[in-house]
Amino acid sequence: MNLFRIRGIQLQLHFTFFLLIAFIAQDGWAEARWAGLLWSVATVLAFFTCVVLHELGHSLTAMRFGIGVRRILLMPIGGMAEFDDIPRQPLREFLMTIAGPAVNFAIVGALWFVPLGADNDVVLRYSLAGLVEQVFVANLVMGCFNLLPAFPMDGGRILRALLATRLPYLRATLWAASVGKVLAGLGVVIALIAPRIGLTDEPLYMLAVLFSFIFIAGEIEYRAVKRREVEDAHWRDVVARLYVPNRATAEPPPVLFP
Numbered sequence: 141m142n143l144f145r146i147r148g149i150q151l152q153l154h155f156t157f158f159l160l161i162a163f164i165a166q167d168g169w170a171e172a173r174w175a176g177l178l179w180s181v182a183t184v185l186a187f188f189t190c191v192v193l194h195e196l197g198h199s200l201t202a203m204r205f206g207i208g209v210r211r212i213l214l215m216p217i218g219g220m221a222e223f224d225d226i227p228r229q230p231l232r233e234f235l236m237t238i239a240g241p242a243v244n245f246a247i248v249g250a251l252w253f254v255p256l257g258a259d260n261d262v263v264l265r266y267s268l269a270g271l272v273e274q275v276f277v278a279n280l281v282m283g284c285f286n287l288l289p290a291f292p293m294d295g296g297r298i299l300r301a302l303l304a305t306r307l308p309y310l311r312a313t314l315w316a317a318s319v320g321k322v323l324a325g326l327g328v329v330i331a332l333i334a335p336r337i338g339l340t341d342e343p344l345y346m347l348a349v350l351f352s353f354i355f356i357a358g359e360i361e362y363r364a365v366k367r368r369e370v371e372d373a374h375w376r377d378v379v380a381r382l383y384v385p386n387r388a389t390a391e392p393p394p395v396l397f398p
């Protein structure tokens with residue numbers, strides 16, 4: 141579903157997003173009727189506003205480098221900006237990537253100075269101060285979690301950019317994607333056995349889905365980079381470069397940015 145445009149970038153909601161809102165609202169209602177419902181929904185909306193700001197950090201930096209942003213999509217597992225391409229210059233990829241978590245840490249820094257009043261958990265739960273506290277923690281977690289070196293998460297892209305200063309681009313991507321897949325695989329296992337190792341009461345299914353998604357997205361992007369390298373090599377061999385413009389007729393798949 142299309143929401144509105146920000147600086148020309150279309151913001152979209154995945155239909156499963158409404159399932160999340162319904163689930164959260166119902167949970168809040170069960171806990172404390174209207175106060176619980178309103179507070180829970182407000183918390184989720186505040187959280188996703190921060191997700192959008194994170195994606196705008198990536199997107200506006202990308203636009204400065206002349207890269208087209210197709211859309212920002214919000215899903216229950218988080219947000220995703222879709223770009224036409226990604227800069228091959230490591231410094232540009234680094235800047236474009238770090239801009240996302242930097243937004244989260246800026247919010248954390250700003251909220252640090254907001255006085256929360258009494259540090260009483262019961263009072264905080266359904267109050268504005270409680271909301272501020274949730275947003276503070278959420279941004280801290282979001283900023284740190286995205287910096288995990290699990291390509292194509294932000295940390296993984298930073299790893300690729302660092303490797304690309306020493307290695308050919310495709311090899312750098314292979315290494316970053318491999319590290320990412322190991323971490324994502326571990327993430328799925330840990331999320332599923334969380335109750336057995338005493339982390340939580342129930343398996344963290346959403347986290348397992350998120351890590352599976354990271355695993356698949358890493359492989360897809362590695363393959364896309366590989367395909368392009370092969371194509372580029374092929375076209376370099378073709379003496380008649382007049383044919384090159386024809387390549388642009390099919391729209392390449394977008395580069396996904398969590």
Ligand SMILES: [Zn+2]
Nearest residue numbers: 240286294398
């Ligand atoms: Zn990000």
